[in-house]
Amino acid sequence: MRKKFNGTLTRPRLSVFCSNKQLYAMLVDDQNKKCLFYGSTLQKSICNNPPHTTIEVAQRVGEELVKACGDLGIKEISSHDRNGFVSGERMQAFEIVIAKHGFLPR
Numbered sequence: 039m040r041k042k043f044n045g046t047l048t049r050p051r052l053s054v055f056c057s058n059k060q061l062y063a064m065l066v067d068d069q070n071k072k073c074l075f076y077g078s079t080l081q082k083s084i085c086n087n088p089p090h091t092t093i094e095v096a097q098r099v100g101e102e103l104v105k106a107c108g109d110l111g112i113k114e115i116s117s118h119d120r121n122g123f124v125s126g127e128r129m130q131a132f133e134i135v136i137a138k139h140g141f142l143p144r
Contacts, residue, residue, distance in 0.1 A: 044068050049116040052103075052141070054129065056120075061096045061128045063103055065112070075106040079128075096128040100135030107141060115141050 045051030050065040065075040079085055079095040084102055107113075118133075125133065136142055 045116050047074075048112065049114055050074050050112065051117050051119055052115045052136075053119045053121065054132065056126060056129050059092065061092075061099055061132060063099055063132065065103070065106070065110075065115070074110060074112075075103060077102045077106075093127055093131045096131045097135050100132045103136060104139045104141065107139075118142055 045066050045068045047067050047070065050067050053064045053066055055062045060079045062078040063076070064073050066072070067074055077084060077099045079092060079099060084098045085095050090098075107115075120129065133142060
């Protein structure tokens with residue numbers, strides 16, 4: 039898959055995995071083999087108050103990703119890799135937030 043989806047430092051690959059309960063997102067620089075950002079619905083900084091739904095927390099992961107892109111100077115993402123998963127409620131909530139800021143490739 040890395041040959042098909044190739045991320046760089048300025049245009050990283052967005053890899054998203056959605057399990058039955060959680061959502062994990064990574065910005066990957068495939069050329070240098072480094073993870074530029076990692077966020078999940080399990081992180082204490084994102085999921086600090088327990089009464090939130092998983093959809094709200096998935097939106098927070100998207101907001102943290104957009105914030106990290108701004109800090110790293112990333113203007114666009116080379117590809118969006120869902121790892122073969124269809125778009126469920128959590129994935130859609132995450133994608134809506136990052137699409138508002140123009141980070142989903144067309």
